[in-house]
Amino acid sequence: MSQTYSISARRRYGVERVCRVWVVARATMYDRRRRLQVEPTAVRRRGPQGAHSDEQIGLAIEGLIEASPFHGEGYRKMWARLRCQKQMRTSRERVRRVMRERGLQAPHRQGRRPPWEHRGTITTDRPDQMWGTDMTLTLTTDEGKANVFVAVDHCTGECVGIHASRWATRHEALEPIRQGVREYFGGFEPGLAAGLAVRHDHGSAYLARDFQTELTWLGIESSPSFVRQPEGNGIAERFIRTLKENLLWVRPFATVEELRQALLAFRQTHNSQWLLARHGYRTPAEHRQRCQQAA
Numbered sequence: 001m002s003q004t005y006s007i008s009a010r011r012r013y014g015v016e017r018v019c020r021v022w023v024v025a026r027a028t029m030y031d032r033r034r035r036l037q038v039e040p041t042a043v044r045r046r047g048p049q050g051a052h053s054d055e056q057i058g059l060a061i062e063g064l065i066e067a068s069p070f071h072g073e074g075y076r077k078m079w080a081r082l083r084c085q086k087q088m089r090t091s092r093e094r095v096r097r098v099m100r101e102r103g104l105q106a107p108h109r110q111g112r113r114p115p116w117e118h119r120g121t122i123t124t125d126r127p128d129q130m131w132g133t134d135m136t137l138t139l140t141t142d143e144g145k146a147n148v149f150v151a152v153d154h155c156t157g158e159c160v161g162i163h164a165s166r167w168a169t170r171h172e173a174l175e176p177i178r179q180g181v182r183e184y185f186g187g188f189e190p191g192l193a194a195g196l197a198v199r200h201d202h203g204s205a206y207l208a209r210d211f212q213t214e215l216t217w218l219g220i221e222s223s224p225s226f227v228r229q230p231e232g233n234g235i236a237e238r239f240i241r242t243l244k245e246n247l248l249w250v251r252p253f254a255t256v257e258e259l260r261q262a263l264l265a266f267r268q269t270h271n272s273q274w275l276l277a278r279h280g281y282r283t284p285a286e287h288r289q290r291c292q293q294a295a
Helices: 016-021 025-038 054-067 075-085 092-099 170-185 208-217 230-248 254-274 284-293
Strands: 130-140 146-155 159-165 199-202 221-224
Touching: 016 025, 054 075, 054 092, 075 092, 092 170, 092 230, 130 170, 130 230, 130 254, 146 170, 146 230, 146 254, 159 254, 170 208, 199 230, 208 221, 230 254
Parallel strands: 130 199, 199 221
Antiparallel strands: 130 146, 146 159
């Protein structure tokens, strides 16, 4: 604009007049002009960059992503795997930056928060104090819809039971609980699981008389979550998200039986290899072992 000719004055407007009319400091204008003329350089933290270059860290992260049986692991878990599996020590923010520059970050959508905010905690201090159970739907190519039932320990994050069925009945909903009681309580008899509570939502399968009666027979306390507040059953809900992102959404299944076998295999993989930040990036099985040793 300063180089534009004035028709009446027959001369350029000039920088001083333009800046005065636009109420812009000339120092600001000159500074922005200088910044545009200088080629931008990559911003790096001052000081030493550590024992490994960004290229080495990036290649190591790519190798970990390729070898991982899971999908969508973020920079925190990559940072933990670098320390434990590659013996490469660096900061989490550097791992985040390298993953961002290489396009390795997991895509995500920011959802709208509900009108209330969950402020409590549903985790427990010891294993087998509370299990969360829930159900989700998926599709098979030959048999149509299938119902997937899960049970997850609120302390360790372990999947204690998992099941698939064409029907979403109260008897199918009990199967993950039965699996967990057999494995972690050593049998299946009246009062054997006393001291355990099961967190569930208000679905018809979980409020059915047969479901509640069997929980009582086993000595389990029923712990329904609040209505329309899924945060109360958040442990099971979060596991279902992990299950979808790493199995149900990435593999097709022809039959319900094929799906059931894959779910059992995923349960073992999850419990032995999935890293949980709240446990110091340890697996659920490792955290159960630590709890048993501390007891």
